[in-house]
Amino acid sequence: MNYLYLLIGVLSLLGKAYAQAPTIAVFTAGMAKQPGYLPFYWDAQKGKVYLEIDKFDTELLYYPSLASGIGSNDIGLDRGRLGTEHIITFQRNGPKVLMVEPNYQYRAISNDPLERRAVAESFAQSVHWGFEVTAEEGNRVLVDLTPFLMQDAVGAVQDISQSRQGSYRLDPSRCAVYLPNTKNFPQNTELEVIITLTGDSPGGYLRSVVPTANAVTMRQHHSFVQLPDAGFKPREFDPRIGYFGIEYFDYATPVSQPIMKRYIARHRLEKKDPSAAVSEAVKPIVYYLDPGTPEPIRSALMDGASWWNQAFEAAGYRNAFQVKLLPPDADPMDARYNVIQWVHRSTRGWSYGAAILDPRTGEIIKGKVTLGSLRVRQDYLIAQGLVGNFETDTSHVGEMMQMSLDRLRQLAAHEVGHTLGLPHNYVASTQKQASVMDYPHMVAKLKGARIDLSDAYTKEIGEYDKWSIIYGYKEFPKGADEKKELNSIVQQMHAKGLTFLTDQDARPEGSASPATHLWDNGANAVDELKRVTLVRMKALKNFNEKKIPAGTPMTTLEEVFVPMYMFHRYQTEAAAKVIGGVNYSFALRGDGQPVLSPVPAAEQVKALDALLTTLDPSFLTVPDAVLKLIPPRAYRYDPNPREVFKRHTGLVFDAMAPAEAAAGMTLRLLLNPERCARLVQQKLFRRNEPSPLSLTYVLDRLIRQTYTPWEQTYEGEISRMVQRKVLEQLIQLAVDKNAHGAVRAAAHDGIMKIKSLPAVPANSFTAWLIRQYEQNPDQVPLTSPQTPPDGQPIDPGQEWLQPDCEWIR
Template sequence: MVLKRFVLIGILLSGFICHSANAQLFGKKNKNSKTEEAPKKNKKSEYKSYKELVGNSSATDEGLFTTHRVDEKLYYEIPFKLLEKDMLLVSRIAKLPDDFGGGYINAGSKVNEQVVRWYKRDKNIDLKVISFQNESEEQSPIYKSVEANNFFPILYSTKIEGFNNDSSALLIEVSSLFTNEVDAINGMPDRLRKSYKVKRLDKNRSYIDEVKSFPQNIEVKHVMTYDADEPPGRDRSSTITMLMNQSMILLPEDMMQPRLADYRVGWFTVDKFNYNSEALKSDDYELIRRWRLVPKDIEAYKRGELVEPIKPIVYYLDPATPEKWRPFFKQGIEDWNQAFEKAGFKNAIIAKDPPSKEEDPEFSPEDVRYSVVRYVASTTRNAVGPSVTDPRTGEIIESDIIWYHNHLRSYRNRFMIEAGAQNPAARTLQTPEPEIGEMMRMVIAHEVGHALGLPHNMKASAAYPTDSLRSASFTQKYGLTPSIMDYARVNYVAQPEDKGVRYIRMMGPYDEYAINWGYRFIPEAKSKEDEKPVLDEWILEKAGNPWYEFGGGYDGVDPQSQRESLGRDQVKASRYGLMNLKKVVPNLVEWTSEEGKGYSELEEVYRELTYMWRGYVNHVITNIGGVYETRKTADQEGVIYDPVPKSVQKGAMEFVMENAFTTPVWLLNQGILRRIESAGAIERVQSIQSYHLRNLLDEERLLRLVENEQMDSKEAYTLLEMMNDLRNGLFSELYSAGKVDAYRKNLQRAFIDLASGYIENLDKEGRNAGKIRISEIIPVMRGELKKLRNDLNARKNRSGDTLTQYHWDDLIARIDKALKTD
């Protein structure tokens, strides 16, 4: 299925226009230009007649442009009135080889998005890429500099072949735009070109597959085939073939009034640089991405009445959506009406079944006039909520929510793993329809949130006290987190004795707050600047209340802003989660077995459970060297960054020692392992424990510990304290004269290798190499290794176990090599 017109969660667009009474933006069109006409035909005309050019067309489609397929050629019939009009060109991969990009690129992935215009140049047509990112007043002297330093590139150029019968449009052949390799629209990035050793695009195996023209957009699918020495996956054909989809969308001439972004409220944004700023630099700011919602009755809206928008947001279900899932999809879409009511709108978003041919013969999911929830028959376990945005104003034009069929599998497994100990409905591969339907509903609601302009808010889950998630009354009213835009899918905190709690996420107070902030119509504001005082006031009203805080959660610094984390206390939440996992493991064989089938389902669920153990530990490690972030502006009191208290960091280290670095006997269930593998448990545990150790000894974390100590030596959890706690915990057998098992040996070797790496790589370059060379890290690592070597020499013969003694000798040799003391 062709996937169209969308932007992935977290990528910023490259430009936009903002109208005001006294400003003109770079990228504007010449108001004095006249509509061109076709040259008068004469007997000696160098142009072919319309009939000669497209009279033998095998496929003609009328729409934004009339398109013609003539043999292998594609012609665009471009009306003169559409020359120099702003259009959005969105390039996506429609189909791709297995494991392309390591599995991180899916069908529908956007590769580029840019505003273009068609320009007539003598006997040629140029397709230029237009930027609206940089702006200046047209009368200002600096405007000429902005214009000179932002000369529009020509993406494509071709000659005019002829004109239509009434001379209102010109004809050009555009085949080479789609059969040649044009960097700005192809799906083979340089890094993959190098990785797969791509040699060239084979034009004999590259062609235009399908063309459709709609009133406001044109869709072109084209096959691109590359010769490659090392194609992805197990492919040995020396070939990479992909299907690209190019969407060209006419942008509205009546532009929406934009709204300024504020980093204290989470929104997808577009960037802007104003060179006429009075500040001694360009004025850098952002606009939020949102749909255009205007009340039908402004006066009633002003009185505080709920009012329908002139044009509501409408989502159609894909005709391929199974009937039994349609009610849940519709609920997930229309759940957002409760948030829009906070913004003064009723029936702002509507879900509809796909129309029949009789109801709407022109309906197509590829038509930009329709937003669709696509149901894709794919093994991909994901769902996405992309949208198409006018980069001039931030207006969302259209959106396609993508649900991949096998995402059902993700939620079935997670529900079993994280709720199986507490909820009988989770103890089966055939999750009951009410539960799996509710999960699908909330996934769709989450993706619609993205399509409305909201990014992930990973800080939301830390707003609720951890033990509140064990309360039926609290969770049924407030859910698991204040925002559906957090990753908080299943309530793993609740315990078996907690009856009536909610297990599945839902929308919360932050969602209502963010939608009101971004979508409430402000009638008295005539510009984006007029709105700012009102928007700031709304933020200050909620300041200090964690329910309304925002944090992206991608830098790994703030433990209150993490993916899949639940509750304010990560140590307590992870402890509850592990208690449940330990109850689930002994039951997995029973819960996943099906008569007449093997154990592939058991293997899959068991491996995913192992990753959740890793995730729970990760949530805790982030506290060590962690820094809380509370987004503020200069008019608010208090700091933005505050180190995690020492007591919390010490508690986190104790948890890690107990639950990450001790051998997980509870996980090594022989009844499971002997059904799914002949060997591999030691390597798997080693991999996860080493991962945690590398995370704990990460350069950035150690540098933060050093810096925090300099800022507040009395209250800080110092690097020396952390390393001392780590050494005593990792080598507890040495200090207790105990025997060391295979899992712990691997972990202890990993510690010495990591600590030695800081010393051995002292002269090597890296991102933080300079900082580390002049920090306390190298002396501390050297000192810890010397201390450990002395302890090993003094205690190595006390265990009474030969293999353990050999292990201690080996560690001494490794340390000596690192310290170069042989």
């Protein structure tokens, strides 16, 4: 009984304490109030922010972001990076207010509240924070928002750890509210804080960008945004035309229909005159360019981003897509602005197109483009290698700069396209450069004795891009069957010879589509490789000391030389996909598209011929003149190791390293385990064809091509190096327990063929290596491969959900 009285007493005291909470007016006396969407108060004496809440059980949007980053592409904590959006509600629970996120991945689109409740109670929600009520007045309460603001909301600690840059933690004593960017508006509340992470054993990436690497200080932004009204109509996704978006399970769906619902991401756009074929928009889509972007880059970016207005005109809108300069007093993190931001890093890296969506509908709330500033310097460097000839300090500078600006125009259009909801379309380069959502390689043409860059990049929006915007944004007449109208748009697009394939079809080195690749050109990958090879030959022949201005250390010639020597790398990768390649589409039943067919054997043989050419010693040699031009590194001109060839020769340029890197690349592509498995199985798809290309045929050709005797010359040394690389690649394939069994058997047979060649003496290194394979295949002492210097982003532009990927949510 005594315990019961004690409990009653405690509860009574708690009730009195709760009932005696001060009023908001009394508690906030002397504080600076910021009225707006979520009113808040600034307590200057304590350095705290108090949030006034009266919107209980009302859904709103919350997302964190980085107002200032750390400047490392490898770590990825860039200025302006958006975090994940969350729909949240504030729920009162006695003396607490919980910040709750409902689970919109699982729904019941039903008028029956019990059916909706059954789904809601079947899956977990997320409580992001619990606040103690500090003061209250009527239906309003006050909570201390400061601890919530000071958390590592963007996951910076995790990013630093995953990039192996050290073990860090948030230090609250070094965090504070950043008042200049803490503001309130009628439909959004924006709060910013300084956060500091402390840790030990910082990695090289971190040390290179932080003044004192044990203390990493950034500014983090928090946005609370009023959700859009119910006037937005979601649009269904079609896999034949690319769009990002939302997807969820709808458990109210009849069993005869798919439970997974997919909708595209798009901005809200409506015609002023729905009956007009072309009309102005009720509210145009406006993107704002970072005013910190210098000229002439600023004008190029505004021009390229504005290309999208051509696509919206095709969809029936006049001047509905606009690009303006961000006002000097505007905050780029403000949810009201779609922003193209110019971001600096210590090394070249990817650019991004990101978006904040309404998770309920797929409506785009904010588009955000991040453009890395060093990308233009990489483009200029490539132009320098192709056409540079510094007779004077200004010789050809205009031509090189023009190509670089043309690339930036295309890049701006590309990244804005991501924020409009569009993924990559890597098949577009084979369809007359039909989309800016492809990754373009500069089109360098031979005109007599010179290389011409006047048509290096497209200068307008692509035809596929217009159809994608028509699909996403066209308004249909009242009463029209939208599904039929959308299907008609896709069919019209197909009738123009335009299709869609994306990252999953292009990025893996072993991928099967012969038309889908990054940084390639041309309707035929093999023909384009032959053309690119001629450009490369001319670039190497023309390479001399005049590729750098007078007074520049000769050692820096190597950075200009690398992309010229490796000029064929991406087209080689594209041509490799023809071997064992399969043509396919994202066909729907009954839409008339070809579904799947292997590449004809004659085309595959043509591709094999072209790839074997890239292994020829005459192709792989570095010109004698170049070998005499690159000295060891000058003092304080240490190279970025990613931008130069790795070497076995210490400070001295390694004449074999470029050839080893290039040959290793071709062999890795040709003998990719997945590609080899498709070669093994091609006969299953070609039962009526007498002689499909086989893996045995490919290996026989490879061995015959490379195992030929050479004299003791530079070319001969390259030939012997290539022979070793062929053997090592075959051994790796034969011992790969994850490879197809028939692939391992074919690789073994290839090794035995090499063993039996007259050109392989019994006491040679090759014979010794084969004996090691025969005696203990899992322990063969293979040489570590010399890999090429980093290529991507050759003209940076990141992809979706990749470390370098572009549309980020």
